[in-house]
Amino acid sequence: MGQVEDTQRIQLDGSGDTPDGPERHKKHTGAIIAAGVAVAVLAAGGVWWAVASHQTTQLAQAQESCAQAADRLRVAQNNYNALINGDEYKTAVQVTDKQVEDSETVAVLAKDSQERTPAMVACNVDGKSALEHNAALIDKNTSWYETHTKTLDADVRGVMESRDAKTLKDAQTALGKKITDAKKLYDASKDKVKDNKTRDALKKQLDAAGNAKDGKDVQKIKDAQAGLDKAMKQVNGSVKAKSEADRKAAEEKARKEAEAAAAAQAQASSQAQQSYTAPQQSYTPTYTAPAAPQYTAPSVPQYTAPQQTAPVQPAQPAQPSKPNTGSGPVSGGHGCNEGNCSSTPDLGYIPR
Structure with missing residues (x-):
């Protein structure tokens, strides 16, 4: 530069x-x-x-x-x-x-x-x-x-x-059905419970369930249904208790009536025995044999010495009637017991 x-x-x-x-x-x-x-x-x-x-x-x-x-x-x-x-995705x-x-x-x-x-x-x-x-x-x-x-x-x-x-729809439907059943039970259980407080509790739960039925809170609807279930169970238990008590009372009444009837019958029987004199056992049955028929002997025929002519055979006397005693006739004789009696005149019946 x-x-x-x-x-x-x-x-x-x-x-x-x-x-x-x-x-x-x-x-x-x-x-x-x-x-x-x-x-x-x-x-x-x-x-x-x-x-x-x-x-x-x-x-x-x-x-x-x-x-x-x-x-x-x-x-x-x-x-x-x-x-x-996340939990929501895993659930879905x-x-x-x-x-x-x-x-x-x-x-x-x-x-x-x-x-x-x-x-x-x-x-x-x-x-x-x-x-x-x-x-x-x-x-x-x-x-x-x-x-x-x-x-x-x-x-x-x-x-x-x-x-x-x-879930909401199902809960509402289930609660509606439960309300219907609870109303039927409430009406049918009148005068049939042992403790009427159970019916009062059921009526209270019915009112609460009616208010919750059309809501959007599923948990409240389920709680209302659970309340009805519990109240209905108590009413049914009270109905059963009264039925059992009535059955026992009826059995007790029947038992007492049977005992009273038995006692009355025993008393009546005792009074009858006191006023009745039994007859003496002195009667001895006897047997009277039928009277023997009276036998009338035939009259003795007059004897007429026979002529030197041929003897005339006398008529045979009538046989005596058979008696009613069932015994056989008393046999009679001709007055000739031995030998040839053909020539002996018949002297009639000779009783022995």
Whole structure:
């Protein structure tokens, strides 16, 4: 630079020649060329530095952008994991189509829950282009997590709301039926309970159940039903107790009546025995044989001496009638007991 200044000073002074002449001019020209080369080198270095600096800046920016994308992805993943690991999601995926009012909600949740999460992408790559490519993939994954988290959250709420709606409807229906049964029991148990306070308690529970039946609080509805169950059980127990007491009273009454009747019968029997004189056992049955028939013997025929003519046979006397005693007739004789009695006159019956 000193040589350039000297040259400029010579030119300003107007003195074109020096003591050295041409030699000095040559040195001056070489100095100018050297200066130009130096300037060119410096300029080239500046350009390279500028380019290198710009590339470094772009790489750093790409790295920063990828890191920021990774941070957003991390947040989205955390939200997604918090949802699927939460109690509400775990409960919803266990709900069946029979437990909800709209079974489509269960099917939708099951379908969306089956989608697979995207593959992991990181920023540990070299070069601006690679970083920008991965950053774009990371942003895409972030979008998936954010969208899918919202979708699953809506699915879960749909299932739970449908389940709660059916639960409420079922509870209201069950309470309505229980109220009907409780009213029938209340009416039928009139004058049939041992303790009427049980019916009063049932009436109080009926009023409370009527107020809770159309509400939206499932727990209150269930509590009202439980209150009715308890009150109905007490009334039924009181009805059974009175029935048992009435049965025992009836049995006791019947027993006393039977004892009284037996006592009255025993007393009447005793009085009858005191006023009745039994007859003497002096009667001996006798047997009177039928009277024997009187037998009248036939008159004795007069004997007339026979003429010398042939004797006339006398008529045979009539046989005596058979007596009623059943005994045989008394045999009679002809007065001839031995020998030939053909010539002996018949003298009739000779009793022995």
